[in-house]
Amino acid sequence: MRVGEIPFQSNEIRLPSIAEVSSSLNKLDVDAFVQGVRRASIGEATELLRDLILKEQFLSENNSLEAYTEKLPLVLESLEVSFFSEVAGRLEATLLRKALFGNFRAVSDTRLVEILESIRPAKTAEVFDEMVFGVDMPKKAARALSDMSAAKVAMVVSLMSDHSVLRCFLEMRRSAKARILEMLDTERAFEVCVLMLGDRNEVRLARVAAILKEMEEERSFALWSRFDSHDWQKLNAMKWPVSAWDSMNLRKAVSCLSGMSPSQAAEILGRVSPERQLEIFRHLESDFVAEVLDVLVSLCPLNVKAILEEMAVRVLIPNSVSSPRDEVYSDRAPYLRKNMGIDFPASRKNTAVVFSSYPRRSGSGMRRSKNLGYGMKAIHIEESLKTESRIKHILIDLLELDPACVQMKCCRSISKEDLVPIKQIEERLRDIGWDNPTSKETAFGKLGLVRLAEVVEKSGAIAGINGGFYFDYGHYRDSQKIGLNLSQIPGLCYGDLIGWFVSDGTESSPPIVNRASLVVTKAGAIHIVKVFMTEVVLPNGNSLEWDGINTKREGEKTILFNSEYGLTTKVNDHYIDVAISRNIIYDIVRGGGATIPISGFILSLPRENWKLLEGLAVGNEVEIKNNFPKGLGEVEQAMSCGPQLVRDSQLEIDFDFEDFGEKDSLVVPFSLTRAVDIFDAARSFIMLKGEKLYMGVVSGTLFGSGTPNISAGMTFGELAQLTLDLGAEQALALDGGGSSSIVARTLEGVKVLNIPTGGSDVPQGRERFINTYWLAFPASEKVKVC
Amino acid sequence: MNISTKVVDDVLVIGFGEEANLDSSNTDEFREEIARHIEGKNKIVINLANVAFLDSSGLGTLIAIWRNASSNSGDLRLTGIRPAVRTIFEITRLHRVFEVYETEEEAIASFHSV
Numbered sequence: 001m002r003v004g005e006i007p008f009q010s011n012e013i014r015l016p017s018i019a020e021v022s023s024s025l026n027k028l029d030v031d032a033f034v035q036g037v038r039r040a041s042i043g044e045a046t047e048l049l050r051d052l053i054l055k056e057q058f059l060s061e062n063n064s065l066e067a068y069t070e071k072l073p074l075v076l077e078s079l080e081v082s083f084f085s086e087v088a089g090r091l092e093a094t095l096l097r098k099a100l101f102g103n104f105r106a107v108s109d110t111r112l113v114e115i116l117e118s119i120r121p122a123k124t125a126e127v128f129d130e131m132v133f134g135v136d137m138p139k140k141a142a143r144a145l146s147d148m149s150a151a152k153v154a155m156v157v158s159l160m161s162d163h164s165v166l167r168c169f170l171e172m173r174r175s176a177k178a179r180i181l182e183m184l185d186t187e188r189a190f191e192v193c194v195l196m197l198g199d200r201n202e203v204r205l206a207r208v209a210a211i212l213k214e215m216e217e218e219r220s221f222a223l224w225s226r227f228d229s230h231d232w233q234k235l236n237a238m239k240w241p242v243s244a245w246d247s248m249n250l251r252k253a254v255s256c257l258s259g260m261s262p263s264q265a266a267e268i269l270g271r272v273s274p275e276r277q278l279e280i281f282r283h284l285e286s287d288f289v290a291e292v293l294d295v296l297v298s299l300c301p302l303n304v305k306a307i308l309e310e311m312a313v314r315v316l317i318p319n320s321v322s323s324p325r326d327e328v329y330s331d332r333a334p335y336l337r338k339n340m341g342i343d344f345p346a347s348r349k350n351t352a353v354v355f356s357s358y359p360r361r362s363g364s365g366m367r368r369s370k371n372l373g374y375g376m377k378a379i380h381i382e383e384s385l386k387t388e389s390r391i392k393h394i395l396i397d398l399l400e401l402d403p404a405c406v407q408m409k410c411c412r413s414i415s416k417e418d419l420v421p422i423k424q425i426e427e428r429l430r431d432i433g434w435d436n437p438t439s440k441e442t443a444f445g446k447l448g449l450v451r452l453a454e455v456v457e458k459s460g461a462i463a464g465i466n467g468g469f470y471f472d473y474g475h476y477r478d479s480q481k482i483g484l485n486l487s488q489i490p491g492l493c494y495g496d497l498i499g500w501f502v503s504d505g506t507e508s509s510p511p512i513v514n515r516a517s518l519v520v521t522k523a524g525a526i527h528i529v530k531v532f533m534t535e536v537v538l539p540n541g542n543s544l545e546w547d548g549i550n551t552k553r554e555g556e557k558t559i560l561f562n563s564e565y566g567l568t569t570k571v572n573d574h575y576i577d578v579a580i581s582r583n584i585i586y587d588i589v590r591g592g593g594a595t596i597p598i599s600g601f602i603l604s605l606p607r608e609n610w611k612l613l614e615g616l617a618v619g620n621e622v623e624i625k626n627n628f629p630k631g632l633g634e635v636e637q638a639m640s641c642g643p644q645l646v647r648d649s650q651l652e653i654d655f656d657f658e659d660f661g662e663k664d665s666l667v668v669p670f671s672l673t674r675a676v677d678i679f680d681a682a683r684s685f686i687m688l689k690g691e692k693l694y695m696g697v698v699s700g701t702l703f704g705s706g707t708p709n710i711s712a713g714m715t716f717g718e719l720a721q722l723t724l725d726l727g728a729e730q731a732l733a734l735d736g737g738g739s740s741s742i743v744a745r746t747l748e749g750v751k752v753l754n755i756p757t758g759g760s761d762v763p764q765g766r767e768r769f770i771n772t773y774w775l776a777f778p779a780s781e782k783v784k785v786c
Numbered sequence: 787m788n789i790s791t792k793v794v795d796d797v798l799v800i801g802f803g804e805e806a807n808l809d810s811s812n813t814d815e816f817r818e819e820i821a822r823h824i825e826g827k828n829k830i831v832i833n834l835a836n837v838a839f840l841d842s843s844g845l846g847t848l849i850a851i852w853r854n855a856s857s858n859s860g861d862l863r864l865t866g867i868r869p870a871v872r873t874i875f876e877i878t879r880l881h882r883v884f885e886v887y888e889t890e891e892e893a894i895a896s897f898h899s900v
Binding site for chain 1: 878
């Protein structure tokens with residue numbers, strides 16, 4: 001039995017076409033396939049699964065595997081673990097990696113761990129060794145290792161290559177590392193410690209010392225005794241008083257320190273562990289970091305040197321003529337050094353702890369530009385990008401804007417007042433003819449969405465680009481596919497913005513998720529910064545802060561829950577849940593178990609703190625404060641989206657820190673296809689370089705309804721690399737896919753520069769209706785209402 | 787290093803009078819010489835027809851000139867790229883950064899095409 005009718009691994013001269021493979025996979029009945037595999041011998045079953053993996057890989061490499069239509073994850077969820085483990089033993093590690101970790105639709109964590117624990121440790125180690133490189137894979141490997149039983153992990157880690165152990169450890173929590181070291185034999189555990197120490201800078205010493213101190217005493221002692229006296233003394237000297245800053249929630253620490261003067265912050269940070277310093281510095285604004293380091297360098301120069309080195313550790317995408325191992329495009333550390341105004345020896349050998357083995361993405365093509373007036377330049381790039389498996393033809397359109405000549409304004413087409421409760425959406429769409437093909441294209445327009453070119457035309461703007469995420473009909477339908485009925489979520493509306501939104505100084509959506517935002521201040525300065533909530537001020541004057549996000553409730557801690565956690569909080573008599581959506585308290589539930597508003601969040605307080613809620617009632621309005629540094633100015637316009645692609649000229653994609661869930665998970669509105677390295681789509685982005693602002697779109701026509709090969713789109717990894725190639729110092733992704741749209745006013749009139757993807761509602765080449773967008777107006781003209 | 791310069795309209799055109807490599811052995815010299823010529827100029831064409839090879843420091847110099855020109859509302863455009871240099875451009879994806887033209891005339895004209 002074969003998948004479909006087309007043999008893939010045959011000796012036929014004619015290879016099957018993409019369409020044939022795609023068609024055979026579409027026809028595949030997963031239940032029948034699983035039955036067939038079960039009945040087959042192990043050898044035959046291996047061939048069947050290998051065939052399926054190769055076919056999905058073939059389609060994926062040819063950009064023709066649509067996300068979430070894969071069969072492999074469904075097969076893996078259905079097959080008995082013991083049976084699959086035998087098959088897995090015969091599969092090549094690269095194919096096994098693809099099967100377990102390389103899908104759009106993630107295999108559930110529980111099933112994944114069951115499978116990994118049942119496979120021979122040597123094979124599992126081989127799989128992890130295949131996951132050292134890139135952005136996605138090391139994180140997935142680290143998560144899987146953290147979830148596996150300690151005994152299994154010990155066996156696997158003892159067989160993994162040094163580099164893959166080091167890479168996984170970089171992505172793990174300290175407690176997980178301590179647990180793994182406890183289980184390894186002393187020899188291997190010592191080897192791993194030495195690997196982590198590297199050239200023994202202050203941060204690495206602190207990191208290893210902290211792990212050793214967290215380990216069970218006897219095992220820890222055995223390790224301590226292996227170090228020579230020099231290392232032992234240095235590690236042992238890594239003592240610092242444990243302060244509240246060491247254990248504080250990272251976002252809270254970042255927020256508090258941002259509000260201080262550099263000398264105050266340096267004074268505090270000088271007393272926390274170098275490891276914690278590094279963690280905090282990674283998330284503070286660069287200019288502020290440089291100022292703090294300027295102060296710190298006189299107090300503890302070794303720490304500062306180590307921090308600067310470690311700032312450049314996570315270097316993943318090569319851009320090298322000579323060797324992808326040694327050269328990186330640029331690091332955050334030199335950027336900071338530049339801003340600090342002090343001269344550090346430029347030691348590169350310490351920086352590239354993580355090597356990248358991305359095959360070189362060379363490419364050829366043509367760039368052309370045209371001045372459009374108002375200090376605006378249109379740049380068009382047509383290129384052929386060589387990836388591992390194919391050559392992608394890509395169209396890129398950029399607008400270069402001089403912030404001194406333009407005024408940026410962010411807009412939403414469905415105002416807060418016009419939001420449609422989600423339970424009414426089906427009825428409204430029926431009324432306006434969603435089912436009728438002739439009126440389908442304009443149906444969303446009747447719900448209040450707009451097309452960007454029309455807005456630019458009417459408003460007098462000179463340019464525009466689509467904006468951020470909002471809760472739309474697609475989310476609603478996707479949730480139905482996975483069995484959720486979101487019409488039951490109180491307060492949820494069609495058109496709700498997912499994240500921060502400020503227009504003309506008025507905030508209409510708070511930063512309920514921590515996402516990168518483009519911010520324009522009243523003084524006209526433009527920033528890209530991650531903005532999150534820090535405090536809720538109640539109408540009774542009390543202020544609520546939280547000790548954790550989506551974590552276990554314990555003791556007197558107040559915990560914030562958002563939809564990334566799930567649909568409801570857990571029932572717990574000791575807590576009171578306060579549900580807040582769009583700055584309004586819509587529910588107060590004693591004993592927990594409240595429904596989490598998708599457009600908001602829940603603050604779960606210990607009952608002992610009920611007095612803080614005294615006098616509150618459902619319907620009260622609250623004030624939500626955020627971490628946007630006051631020193632950067634007063635916010636005039638702001639819209640969040642993300643992920644941030646580049647920060648301080650260095651790759652920065654951190655889905656977890658930005659509250660992005662995996663698409664197709666229960667976390668519907670927080671989700672996107674997180675795969676950094678495998679999923680091509682149209683992409684919109686904004687980047688800052690020097691004094692210039694760039695808005696750009698990579699056309700992606702694969703999943704639209706037209707010709708897919710006009711422009712293949714890009715993965716997030718490729719997009720980040722593109723912005724780095726273009727010289728970005730900061731860059732963030734905007735909503736992509738069918739929403740991607742960039743428009744400019746030219747001598748010939750208002751033009752859509754990219755080729756819109758199209759989709760189920762509009763044909764390829766036609767703009768989709770959108771809710772949020774940025775407009776650029778000539779600075780000298782009064783901005784018209786949009 | 788034998789560098790020739792001329793100004794056509796308001797475009798500075800830089801060429802190499804003899805076959806040259808642009809690598810770490812001479813980029814400092816190149817940079818210094820270029821710096822004298824480009825002062826006050828933001829529309830620049832470099833004709834690389836006589837450049838047989840360039841390495842990462844040569845590329846770095848071109849990028850520095852480009853950054854300088856673009857930060858002054860100008861641009862650096864290239865012409866006369868040989869196959870060996872083109873290969874290096876492909877590896878480093880510099881087609882995303884530089885506008886490359888077949889002939890010097892086309893490169894100069896591109897500044898006035900709007």
